[in-house]
Amino acid sequence: xxxxxxxxxxxxALAIKVGDTISPEINLTVxxxxxxxxxxxxxxVLDIVPAYCSILINYDPLISSLNDLTIKxxxxxxxxxxxxxxxxxxxxxxxxxxxxxGPELSYVAQFNGLTELEVIDIHSSNDYLVYAMGFTPxxxxxxxxxxxxxxxxxxxxxxxxxxxxxxxAEQQTGIYPIESPGGWQLIGRTxxxxxxxxxxxxxxxxxxxxxxxTPISSEEYERIASENNQLEFEQTNQ
Amino acid sequence: xxxxxxxxxxxxxxxxxxxxxxxxxxxxVPVSGAMDLFSLRIANLLVGNEQYQAGLxxxxxxxxxxxxxxxxxxITGGNLSPALDGExxxxxxxxxxxxGSILTFGDIKDGARAYLSVAGGINVEPIxxxxxxxxxxxxxxxxxxxxxxxxxxxNSPVPSRIxxxxxxxxxxxxxxxxxxxxxxxxxxxxxxxxxxxxxxxxSEYEITTQSDRIGYRLTGPKVQHKRGADIISDGIPFGAIQxxxxxxxxxxxxxxxxxxxxxxxxxxISSDIAAxxxxxxxxxxxxxxxxxxxxxxxxxxxxxxxxxxxxxxPSFFSKQHFTVSLDNENYAVETRLxxxxxxxxxxxxIHAKVNGHSFSFNVKxxxxxxx
Numbered sequence: 356x357x358x359x360x361x362x363x364x365x366x367x368a369l370a371i372k373v374g375d376t377i378s379p380e381i382n383l384t385v386x387x388x389x390x391x392x393x394x395x396x397x398x399x400v401l402d403i404v405p406a407y408c409s410i411l412i413n414y415d416p417l418i419s420s421l422n423d424l425t426i427k428x429x430x431x432x433x434x435x436x437x438x439x440x441x442x443x444x445x446x447x448x449x450x451x452x453x454x455x456x457g458p459e460l461s462y463v464a465q466f467n468g469l470t471e472l473e474v475i476d477i478h479s480s481n482d483y484l485v486y487a488m489g490f491t492p493x494x495x496x497x498x499x500x501x502x503x504x505x506x507x508x509x510x511x512x513x514x515x516x517x518x519x520x521x522x523x524a525e526q527q528t529g530i531y532p533i534e535s536p537g538g539w540q541l542i543g544r545t546x547x548x549x550x551x552x553x554x555x556x557x558x559x560x561x562x563x564x565x566x567x568x569t570p571i572s573s574e575e576y577e578r579i580a581s582e583n584n585q586l587e588f589e590q591t592n593q
Numbered sequence: 594x595x596x597x598x599x600x601x602x603x604x605x606x607x608x609x610x611x612x613x614x615x616x617x618x619x620x621x622v623p624v625s626g627a628m629d630l631f632s633l634r635i636a637n638l639l640v641g642n643e644q645y646q647a648g649l650x651x652x653x654x655x656x657x658x659x660x661x662x663x664x665x666x667x668i669t670g671g672n673l674s675p676a677l678d679g680e681x682x683x684x685x686x687x688x689x690x691x692x693g694s695i696l697t698f699g700d701i702k703d704g705a706r707a708y709l710s711v712a713g714g715i716n717v718e719p720i721x722x723x724x725x726x727x728x729x730x731x732x733x734x735x736x737x738x739x740x741x742x743x744x745x746x747x748n749s750p751v752p753s754r755i756x757x758x759x760x761x762x763x764x765x766x767x768x769x770x771x772x773x774x775x776x777x778x779x780x781x782x783x784x785x786x787x788x789x790x791x792x793x794x795x796s797e798y799e800i801t802t803q804s805d806r807i808g809y810r811l812t813g814p815k816v817q818h819k820r821g822a823d824i825i826s827d828g829i830p831f832g833a834i835q836x837x838x839x840x841x842x843x844x845x846x847x848x849x850x851x852x853x854x855x856x857x858x859x860x861x862i863s864s865d866i867a868a869x870x871x872x873x874x875x876x877x878x879x880x881x882x883x884x885x886x887x888x889x890x891x892x893x894x895x896x897x898x899x900x901x902x903x904x905x906x907p908s909f910f911s912k913q914h915f916t917v918s919l920d921n922e923n924y925a926v927e928t929r930l931x932x933x934x935x936x937x938x939x940x941x942x943i944h945a946k947v948n949g950h951s952f953s954f955n956v957k958x959x960x961x962x963x964x
Contacts, residue, residue: 362780365860366888368830370780377825389619404618404828406852411828413615413624417896421885488621489826489852492730496826496852532621533730550620552720552732558620 357384359432361425366416371428374408377498380437381408382486386563387435388428395431399424405562406487407496445482445565448530450521450543451576452478457543463506463523475570477501478542482565483528493532493550493558497566500528512538519545521568532558543568546579596661597711597748601695603741604656609715609734610847611647614723618851624831625725625733628806628847628870629706630863631766631895632670636710638902639667639687639758641751646714647724649740651707653873655698656740658709660690664748665712669760671704671768671871686759704768704871713748727848764898768871775883775891776834776859781824784856785836789817793834793858794880798842802874806848808835809869811878815840816858826854832861832869834880844869844878862888864895 360372373388374381389405392412399419404411414424452475453460464471483497500523508524513536516522520531522539531537532549545568551557560566571579610633613626627633627650634644649656655673667687668675675682677694684707690696698707717724717735726734735744782790798813822838829835829852833845837855844861845853846869861869862883872878 363777363860363885364780364828364830364857365777365832366862366864366885366892368828368860370827372780375825402615402618402624404851406827407825409825409827411618411830413618413830416885416889416892420889487826487852488619489828490621490850492620492622492732494621535729550730552622552730555721556620557617557622557721562619 357381359388359429361428363421364411368411368413369421369424371410371412372408373410377407377486379484379498382484383563384435384437385410385487387437388432391431391435392428395427397424397427404489406489443563443565445567446560447567447569448521448545448547449571449575449579450479450545450568451571451573452521452543454573456573456576457521457541459506459509459522459540460542463504463540463542466506467504469503474504474542477504478523478528479568479570482567485560485562485564485566487562488558488560491533491535492552493560495529495549495560495566497527497529500526502526506540508538509540512536516541517544519547519549521545544576546576546583548583595713595748595750596745597664597713598746599659599661600740600742600744600746601657601659603739603744604651604698605654606652607656607740608650608726608728608738609647609717609740609746610650610725611723612645612725613847614721614725614727614733617721618828621851622721622730622732623727623848623851625727625806625847626723627708627725629670629708629867631867631899632706632708633710634899635685635760635902636667636669636708637714638899639669639685639760640665640710640712641687641758642710642712642714644899644903646710647717647734648708648710648715651698651709653701653705655707656696658696660692660694660696661745663692664690665751666690666696667710667758668707669710670708671706672702673704673707674699674702675707683759685765687757701873705873706870711748713751716747716749729848758902760898760902766868766871768868770873770875771877771879772865772868772872773879773881774865774869775862775888776880777862777883777885777888778859779857780827781856782858784818784820784822784824785858786817786819789819789840790858792816793842794882796879798878798880800872800874800876800878804874806846808843808845808849809872811842811844813841816842818856822855824854824856826852829853829857830860832863832866833857834859834861846870862891864888864891 362370364370373385385405399414401413464474481499483499485495487496506523516531516537518534520541521543522541524539610627613624637646682688720733731737792814793816796814798811801810803810816836835843835855835857
């Protein structure tokens with residue numbers, strides 16, 4: 356267990372630093388500490404936001420002071436046993452690569468001196484660890500992109516990227532869970548809904564899971580997408 | 594559920610907000626909620642609601658709203674000249690909006706965001722535990738969006754209502770156009786040079802037009818980093834002052850992303866965020882260094898005001914109506930007893946309106962009968 360550094364992040368939040376590198380080991384400690392904190396049900400704690408190697412805690416200082424919480428968190432940290440690991444889940448994300456679904460697949464291939472098929476093969480043969488979720492609803496910070504398909508961001512970000520778009524930005528790959536602006540190189544799209552606010556939890560992937568992209572055809576994409584729509588239609592008309 | 598408001602015009606940006614959506618930041622869902630939480634809390638308490646109930650956040654240009662039934666409402670926060678059927682109504686005070694009356698807004702007299710609460714609270718389906726609107730993901734509030742013409746809102750029926758509750762004048766915030774904000778350094782203050790930190794605290798910054806519920810972009814002297822502005826993405830608190838590669842601060846507000854990859858030099862303390870939420874483009878910001886302990890004093894003062902409004906018997910905060918006979922003429926008198934005119938004091942000052950004119954009377958209290 357690494358030494359925890361705890362610093363104020365304003366008068367209603369504190370930042371716990373577990374380490375300062377992106378590594379599966381440090382991230383495991385982050386997740387275990389976040390779970391341990393959750394289980395404590397500390398009345399002052401409003402929210403727990405785990406990231407790569409840190410956790411932000413929102414708390415009510417009129418219930419517990421920074422000092423009291425610091426002591427409590429350090430005690431909890433000592434009790435964490437990182438040798439106990441739940442077997443991680445692997446979530447398959449069916450993805451159609453290229454064409455209108457991934458307009459930059461050819462650019463990514465060209466940039467890395469590969470064929471489009473090679474890019475698809477490399478991208479879909481790795482399992483990616485979900486280090487954290489954040490920034491926007493349902494967005495996953497993934498680790499494990501092959502050096503062979505690393506590609507810089509777009510020069511000019513797009514104003515609208517459809518939900519489900521799969522992209523690459525430098526050493527990162529990820530999925531846009533909701534329609535949003537952004538500068539990633541888009542290589543494909545998944546019909547799977549990664550964020551659904553009517554469900555609790557609103558996501559199908561959680562930190563600690565692995566993601567595997569499975570190539571599908573555009574027919575398959577349309578079939579899954581229309582099934583989703585049908586399901587939604589039935590739910591809203593019950 | 595009662596239909597209670599018909600939206601005639603939505604205004605610039607009117608959304609349903611409560612105290613925010615906590616518990617889902619780990620999935621990337623922003624907290625949202627009122628930018629000025631103090632004003633929403635007080636608006637709720639004035640109409641007899643719980644502090645956490647949903648109200649309307651009204652930005653700069655207010656909406657036109659028609660009341661379907663009689664309703665008790667309170668408007669707090671920025672003074673956008675609210676009027677019922679063309680008659681100006683007071684801020685920070687519970688007022689009855691009669692059936693069929695139309696609430697409008699006008700000139701911006703102070704601040705930027707007004708909060709409207711109605712007895713019973715605005716009733717929309719909570720999403721992930723909150724009624725706050727987050728327009729970017731189209732969740733919460735009224736279909737996840739700002740209000741527009743033709744929308745109809747509902748509230749929960751309330752058994753009884755307390756009229757005339759108001760916030761004593763001495764607690765009513767004055768916002769102005771120059772804001773001094775207390776800041777707690779960190780968590781990444783060590784990513785900045787000493788010169789950079791001095792620049793932040795010794796300079797004036799102007800709020801730019803690139804400011805919204807996500808954050809306020811400032812312009813002014815550049816804050817110097819030691820090496821760079823990038824960090825491994827981590828969680829972002831309300832009021833965080835993020836400094837990106839261009840050296841200019843951005844203060845992150847209610848709809849901020851839950852995590853981000855830029856250095857955060859400090860955080861504006863929560864009791865100063867209300868004033869910041871009332872700031873508009875062109876306003877001037879100055880940062881002052883404080884500590885967690887010192888910020889607690891301010892927070893407790895704010896909590897005390899909220900507690901007093903929540904706990905004091907309605908009569909203390911209510912208008913009283915009397916008829917006074919003077920030289921055989923009857924006058925209708927409206928008084929406001931301040932909380933200082935508590936039963937223990939034998940002599941007190943009563944501010945009263947007589948036929949529309951304001952007077953102050955020094956009175957001796959012989960009998961207490963505030964009902």
